Amino acid sequence: MTTTTTLSHAKDGEAPVFYLTEEHDHDGHSTVIGFWIFLMSDVLLFCGLFAIYAWLGGHYANGPSPLDDGHGGQLFHLPVVAVNTVIMLASSFICALAMVETRKGNVGPALKWFGLTALFGVAFLYNQVTEYGHMAEIGATYQTSAFLSCFITLIIAHSFHVLTGIVWVAILAVQVLQHGLNPANERRAVCFSMFWNFIDITWVCVFIFVYLMGVLR
Amino acid sequence: MSPDTPPLDPIFGRLTLDAIPYQEPILVVTFAVVALAGIFAVGALTYFRLWGYLWREWITSVDHKRIGIMYIVLAIIMLVRGFADAIMMRLQQAIAFNGSEGYLPAHHYDQIFTAHGVIMIFFVATPLIVGVMNFVIPLQIGARDVSFPYLNNLGFWLTAVAAILVNVSLFVGEFSQGGWVGEPPLTGAEASPGVGVDYYLWALQISGLGTIIGGINLLATIIKMRAPGLTFMKLPIFCWTSLCVNALIVLSFPFLTIAVTLLTLDRLFGTHFFTADFGGNPMAYVNLVWIWGHPEVYILILPALGVYSEVAAVFSGKRLFGYTSMVYATVSITVIGFVVWLHHFFTMGSGASVNGFFGLMTALIAIPTGVKVYNWLFTMYRGRVRFEVPMMWTISFMLTFLLGGLTGVLCSIPAADFQLHNSLFLVGHFHNVAIGAIVFAMMAAIDYWFPKAFGFRLEPFWGKLSVWFWTVGFFVAFLPIYVAGLSGVTRRTRVFDDPSEQNLQILFVIAAIGAFIALLGVVFFLVQLFVSIRNREALRDTTGDPWNARTLEWSTSSPPPEYNFAFTPVVHDVDAWADMKARGYSRPSEGFKPIHMPRNTATGIVASVLLLIFSFAVIWYMWLVAGVSFALLLLVLIGHTFNYNRSFHIPADVVARTESERTRLLAQQG
Numbered sequence: 087m088t089t090t091t092t093l094s095h096a097k098d099g100e101a102p103v104f105y106l107t108e109e110h111d112h113d114g115h116s117t118v119i120g121f122w123i124f125l126m127s128d129v130l131l132f133c134g135l136f137a138i139y140a141w142l143g144g145h146y147a148n149g150p151s152p153l154d155d156g157h158g159g160q161l162f163h164l165p166v167v168a169v170n171t172v173i174m175l176a177s178s179f180i181c182a183l184a185m186v187e188t189r190k191g192n193v194g195p196a197l198k199w200f201g202l203t204a205l206f207g208v209a210f211l212y213n214q215v216t217e218y219g220h221m222a223e224i225g226a227t228y229q230t231s232a233f234l235s236c237f238i239t240l241i242i243a244h245s246f247h248v249l250t251g252i253v254w255v256a257i258l259a260v261q262v263l264q265h266g267l268n269p270a271n272e273r274r275a276v277c278f279s280m281f282w283n284f285i286d287i288t289w290v291c292v293f294i295f296v297y298l299m300g301v302l303r
Numbered sequence: 304m305s306p307d308t309p310p311l312d313p314i315f316g317r318l319t320l321d322a323i324p325y326q327e328p329i330l331v332v333t334f335a336v337v338a339l340a341g342i343f344a345v346g347a348l349t350y351f352r353l354w355g356y357l358w359r360e361w362i363t364s365v366d367h368k369r370i371g372i373m374y375i376v377l378a379i380i381m382l383v384r385g386f387a388d389a390i391m392m393r394l395q396q397a398i399a400f401n402g403s404e405g406y407l408p409a410h411h412y413d414q415i416f417t418a419h420g421v422i423m424i425f426f427v428a429t430p431l432i433v434g435v436m437n438f439v440i441p442l443q444i445g446a447r448d449v450s451f452p453y454l455n456n457l458g459f460w461l462t463a464v465a466a467i468l469v470n471v472s473l474f475v476g477e478f479s480q481g482g483w484v485g486e487p488p489l490t491g492a493e494a495s496p497g498v499g500v501d502y503y504l505w506a507l508q509i510s511g512l513g514t515i516i517g518g519i520n521l522l523a524t525i526i527k528m529r530a531p532g533l534t535f536m537k538l539p540i541f542c543w544t545s546l547c548v549n550a551l552i553v554l555s556f557p558f559l560t561i562a563v564t565l566l567t568l569d570r571l572f573g574t575h576f577f578t579a580d581f582g583g584n585p586m587a588y589v590n591l592v593w594i595w596g597h598p599e600v601y602i603l604i605l606p607a608l609g610v611y612s613e614v615a616a617v618f619s620g621k622r623l624f625g626y627t628s629m630v631y632a633t634v635s636i637t638v639i640g641f642v643v644w645l646h647h648f649f650t651m652g653s654g655a656s657v658n659g660f661f662g663l664m665t666a667l668i669a670i671p672t673g674v675k676v677y678n679w680l681f682t683m684y685r686g687r688v689r690f691e692v693p694m695m696w697t698i699s700f701m702l703t704f705l706l707g708g709l710t711g712v713l714c715s716i717p718a719a720d721f722q723l724h725n726s727l728f729l730v731g732h733f734h735n736v737a738i739g740a741i742v743f744a745m746m747a748a749i750d751y752w753f754p755k756a757f758g759f760r761l762e763p764f765w766g767k768l769s770v771w772f773w774t775v776g777f778f779v780a781f782l783p784i785y786v787a788g789l790s791g792v793t794r795r796t797r798v799f800d801d802p803s804e805q806n807l808q809i810l811f812v813i814a815a816i817g818a819f820i821a822l823l824g825v826v827f828f829l830v831q832l833f834v835s836i837r838n839r840e841a842l843r844d845t846t847g848d849p850w851n852a853r854t855l856e857w858s859t860s861s862p863p864p865e866y867n868f869a870f871t872p873v874v875h876d877v878d879a880w881a882d883m884k885a886r887g888y889s890r891p892s893e894g895f896k897p898i899h900m901p902r903n904t905a906t907g908i909v910a911s912v913l914l915l916i917f918s919f920a921v922i923w924y925m926w927l928v929a930g931v932s933f934a935l936l937l938l939v940l941i942g943h944t945f946n947y948n949r950s951f952h953i954p955a956d957v958v959a960r961t962e963s964e965r966t967r968l969l970a971q972q973g
Contacts (some may be wrong), residue, residue, distance in 0.1 A: 102890045105870035106531065109896065113950065116450035120523040127515055127553045133596075134561035138587055145582025147575070151591065229576050232582030235574035237852060239565070257941060 115274050121277045125284050128247075132288055136295060139236040143296075143303065147231035150224075152300035158230055160301075163217065167297050170213050171289065175205035178286040181279050188275045189266050197277075203282065207252045214245050227234050227300050237296065244292060247285045254278055311427065314748040316924035324478045326890030327411065364904040365452035366865060367441050369645035370459050375749065376436025377463055381426040384823055388419035390818055392406030394779070397815040399798040400808040412797045413480035414499065418469065421503065426466045427512050428737070431516050432606040432747040433462070436545045439752060440521060442856030442863060444538045445530025445872040445879075450523035451902040453949070454516050459511025460911035461513030465506045468918060472502040476922075479503035483794065484592050485566070488586045498922050504567050505918035511559045511703050521545060530855070536630070539878075540623060540855045542697060543630050544609030546598025547637040548602050554641070555598035562591035571921075586651055593644040604736065605633060608675055611697050616746055617852045618694035618876070619686030622718070625678040625739070626877055632671035632678075639668050649717045650724050658717040665715035672708060690764035692852070696747035703739030706734060706900075710785070711923045723806040728788025731781045738777050738821075746773070751836075754849045758861045759842040765831030773824030783810035844963045845968040853878035858888075860965045866898040866953055869962050892966055895959045897952040903955060906943040910936055913944045 155161040184199030218241065221227070228238050254279055262271050311317060324330045348354055361369055391407065392415055407415065441449055449455050472478040476498040481490035485507075486500035490500045525546045529538070538546070565576040566588060575583035616623040623629065645653065645661040679701060688694065708733040714723050723729055746769065754760045787810045792799075801806065835842055848857040858880045859868055869893055874883035913936040920929035 087442075102875060102886055103873050104883050105868075105891060106874050107870065107891075108896060109871060113899075116523040116527040117525060118517055123519045123522055123553055126624055127519070127557045128555040131552060131561060134558050138561070138565070138591070141587055142576065142582060142584060145584075147582040223533075228568075228572055230581070232575045232584070235568070235576055235583070239568065239574070239576075257944060265947060290445060300498065 104136050104219045114270065116272045117275060121280060124234050125280060128284065132240075132243070132291070135236070135240045137292065139240055139296065142232040143231040143300075147233070149234065150221075150226045151229040151233065152297075152303065155221075155224055155226060161221065161226060162297055162300055166213060166296065166299065167215055167293060170210055173210045173213070174286050174289045175201050175204050177210070178283055180206060181282045185275065185279045187274060188267060193267055194261060196267065197259055200259060200275075203253045207248050207255075211245060211248055211252075214241065240292065240296065243299060244285070244288055247281075247288070251278070251282050251285055253279070306920035311926075313927055316926065318475070318923040318925065321475065323496075324477070329411070330473065330802045335835060337470075337474075351949055359903065360702070362908055363456070363796045363905045365448070365456050365901045365903055367437050367449050367452070367455060367848075368756065368863065369437030370573075370609070371434045372457050373429040373459055374437060374462070377459075377466060378427050378430035378434060378745075380776050380827065381422050381430070385419055385422040385427055386735075386822060388422070389413055390422050391821060392419065393811070393815040395797065397720055397811040400805055400811075402800075404465055404798055407797070409797055410477075410480070411971055414478040416795050417482055417485075417503070418473075421479075421506065422466075422469060423737070423740055424603075426462070426469065428603045428745075429465075429510070429514060430462055431552075432548070432603060432741075433458075433514070433747075435745065435752070436548070436606060437517075437746045438756060439748075439856060440524060440545055440857070441528070442755070442867055443542050443854050444525065444528060444533055445855050445868060445874065446524065446528040447867045447871075448896065448901060450527055450901075450952045451522050453904050453907065453943075454520050456904060456907035456945065457910060458513045458517035458520065461547055461914070462510050464911045464915040465510035465513065466735055468502060468506045468509065468915060471919065472499065472506075484589075484596060484721050487569070487588050488579050490566065491578055491585075492573070493578075495682075500570065501922040504563050504570075505551050505922060508563050508567070509558050509674070509914060509918060511563065514552055515556045517559075518549040520554065522549040522553060524547070530872050530879075533879070536627070537877050537879070540612035540626070540633075541606070541609035541854075544612075544633050547633050548605045551602050551637055551640065555595045557601070558591050559595035559599075561817055562588055562595065565591075566788040586648075589651070591650055592642070594645045596647065597644040598640050600637055600736075604740050605636065607700075607740045608633070609678060609964065610699060610744040610748045610751070612675075613854065614693045614697045615682045616750075617850050618689045618691055618697075618849070620689070621682055622680065622688040622853070622878055622881075624684075625674070629668045629678055630675055632674040632682065633683075633814075635671040636668060638826040639671075640723065643668065645719070646715055646717075649720045649726075655717075660749070662663055662715050662717045666712055669708060669712050676705070683895045691750075692761070692763050692770065692909065693747040693751040693807055695767060695770045696743045696750070698768055700739055700743040700747075703743070703774065703777060704736065707735030707739050710735060714884045720727060723788065725793055726788040727784050727792045727794055731785040734784070736775075738773075738781075743773070746770075751850070752842045754858075755856055755861050755863070758844060759835065759838075759839040760849055762831055762835045762838060762842065763806045765827050765834055769824045769827040769831060771824075772820055772827060776817050776821030776824055778817070779820055783813045783817070787814075825850075836906070845972060847965075848880070853881035855879050860885060860968075863876075864958075864961050866900060866958065869895055869898075869958055892962065892967070893959075895955045895962065897955050898951055899952055900956055901950050902948070904943070904946075904949075906939060910939050910943075914937060916969055 103282065125173055150156050151255045152162045180199055181203045184196050184203060187196035187199060226234055228235055258271070258274055258278060261274070265271055267275075306879050312319075348357065361373060364370065392412070395405040395412060396814075405412075407893045436952070437449070437455065441447070469478065470615050478501065479485055479490065479495070479499040481495060481500060485500060485503055488494055490503075525538075525542060535543075565574070568574045569576050569583075570577060576582040577585045577587065577588040597684070612623055612629060643661055643665045645651075645657065646665045649658050649662070678698070710728070714720050714729060714732055720824070748763050750766055787807055790804075791805060792804070792807065799805065844861055847860045849861070855872055858872065872879065872883075917929055917932040917936060920926070920932060
């Protein structure tokens with residue numbers, strides 16, 4: 087038992103504390119880190135889609151390619167994409183404004199900015215649907231080539247995230263109206279803003295790696 | 304779909320009565336047995352009025368201990384199914400020589416080897432390790448629950464319904480015939496138009512989702528919920544390996560999700576990711592699946608190595624040798640485990656430099672693994688080794704795993720791998736590590752932590768028989784498989800019709816005998832459970848610390864109270880409980896406070912069952928049912944977010960009563 091004596095001596099004879107007598111409830115202390123970890127896995131999901139696009143994105147199988155839709159036009163309309171990118175970036179900024187108000191506990195202004203965030207999300211989705219509706223019309227569909235399979239899947243995965251965000255913020259708004267900006271709702275708002283920024287960053291990657299590099303390829 | 308296909312039934316889709324395989328006697332008998340067992344179970348539950356208890360205390364429970372136990376029960380049930388598949392394959396290969404076709408038609412045999420792999424990896428090994436982690440981690444870090452108790456429950460039920468989906472395929476339709484990783488184009492829409500691959504894909508998708516949810520939860524738990532003083536370099540090694548494993552889960556499972564989703568899109572919507580035409584590339588699937596698949600190997604093995612570290616230290620009566628090196632070895636395996644996936648297909652033709660890199664990285668993993676083996680040996684060296692059942696599993700593991708590790712290094716050499724690829728030698732190698740490391744570890748873990756979970760020990764006699772039969776059975780079954788592999792037999796062969804290979808039959812007969820010996824190991828384990836439950840009063844442990852163990856979970860009662868610890872422990876040293884015992888810790892008997900705990904929820908099981916219905920409907924193209932169940936699923940999940948009343952306090956007097964009961968039991972001990 088020599089080790090024991092050394093250890094006790096190290097404490098100068100003071101009785102060691104082996105348990106806490108006072109504790110506090112710790113609701114939601116892990117929520118934010120848990121959400122970070124979830125986002126990390128979501129990032130990897132997109133990494134997989136980007137990697138597949140990098141591999142198969144050039145396989146047009148004699149079908150449409152970014153610069154040639156087979157009808158004398160371009161498949162990628164950069165002006166539309168540029169507008170969408172601006173919408174996405176702006177919505178992130180608005181979401182940040184909503185968070186500032188949330189932190190201050192101002193329910194009204196926070197909800198207003200959150201609503202505007204969602205509205206920008208809806209505008210973004212509207213543009214996406216028209217753009218890909220047009221592609222479908224000219225026969226550039228999911229089944230045409232590996233390039234279009236990868237491309238459309240990537241876009242749908244992103245749009246699906248935007249849609250999730252819009253539904254989420256709508257539900258959150260109802261809950262804030264019910265319970266105010268209590269700690270639980272504030273945590274949810276924080277997670278939502280992280281999610282929305284993640285969607286935004288993902289779109290920037292789509293813009294650069296798919297659209298810009300697509301037309302340069 | 305071509306225009307001349309008959310229109311689908313609006314409700315039943317492509318599900319017709321022909322999907323029930325009543326012309327296959329093996330399946331009919333199996334179904335009869337399962338149905339009888341099911342009726343018996345339901346009858347017994349009703350007779351003893353246990354439904355309410357089951358619903359309140361288990362099914363909707365968010366208690367990490369209960370969820371962990373449910374994972375392990377699921378795994379043991381599925382182990383029986385997976386083992387039955389193994390025995391059937393061994394028999395088929397032992398018979399199918401000299402012009403015999405064996406007793407299994409190709410369509411059935413191919414489903415069996417696929418189901419065996421899928422079940423053993425996803426529904427035996429994974430639930431076992433997740434179950435043990437769930438049970439042990441919060442107790443070892445001195446926490447009262449996990450970070451996300453509701454997600455914990457949801458993760459379990461997702462895994463459970465995925466297992467149910469695999470078993471449904473046995474009686475309704477068919478299972479995949481594409482091997483356990485399901486590589487296209489064989490599993491594409493053209494080569495496998497049936498529902499088998501769809502069952503496979505949805506089972507993987509759902510269980511993968513459950514595993515990611517569980518991984519996020521346990522990762523957050525270890526990071527955020529450690530007891531005061533429990534710094535990372537004081538964390539028990541099992542928690543360290545679990546930390547790395549859950550990081551691996553979060554980092555690798557998204558790639559499985561992607562692979563499975565894209566293959567599903569190929570099959571459902573005719574996309575061209577993995578088709579051989581229109582620019583698709585099947586090797587893209589193979590890469591994605593192994594970017595997940597190789598880390599998955601370490602996801603399964605690292606907790607096993609953690610268990611051995613705990614067991615070796617406790618039963619040698621010493622602190623673990625080389626704690627710090629153990630941590631670094633674990634982290635190295637985690638990191639390197641991510642850059643070795645290509646060794647599963649050196650034959651793809653990626654060239655000498657790429658193959659060389661991946662071969663080198665693979666061989667490199669042997670170094671940290673070797674460090675671990677030496678640490679265990681030095682832990683035992685000059686210790687007072689007690690040959691209890693968990694320790695016997697550990698010693699058996701060290702011998703078995705050494706062989707498996709060495710054949711692994713052999714396969715890591717690309718030039719050798721071109722010969723060994725897809726041969727039975729590879730099958731021998733991965734069973735050598737899967738059984739020798741993972742199964743043995745989980746057996747050790749069950750024996751070791753059983754008294755903690757239920758308050759009584761497992762009968763050692765049957766446990767020791769199980770160790771011996773598993774170990775001997777393993778070697779008898781797989782040494783001939785190695786030899787057959789070196790002789791050039793490819794894996795998944797059903798019939799040996801080449802005249803030059805007829806002399807190999809003896810190997811497969813021996814292997815079949817070995818499989819039966821190992822089966823006795825499983826049977827003795829089940830007997831051990833049965834006998835121990837019957838003799839539980841004689842085996843009762845009231846100390847809470849039957850092994851004279853070293854980590855925090857042994858400081859509380861067995862079974863632990865719902866709240867685990869009446870007071871959150873404060874940690875000063877690695878092996879906190881050994882330190883507390885050595886320095887005269889005295890159990891507090893007053894001053895109890897109300898304890899904050901999470902409330903049970905039914906959302907986990909309801910959502911999972913809806914997802915089961917949804918996936919079944921999509922598999923059979925029952926679009927109406929799919930739509931309705933999906934809408935309901937969304938409603939349930941969203942509805943759950945409107946519940947703000949998720950926790951409650953256990954009153955101080957309840958805590959005081961529970962603790963004084965324990966004081967009384969401890970006093971009886973003297």
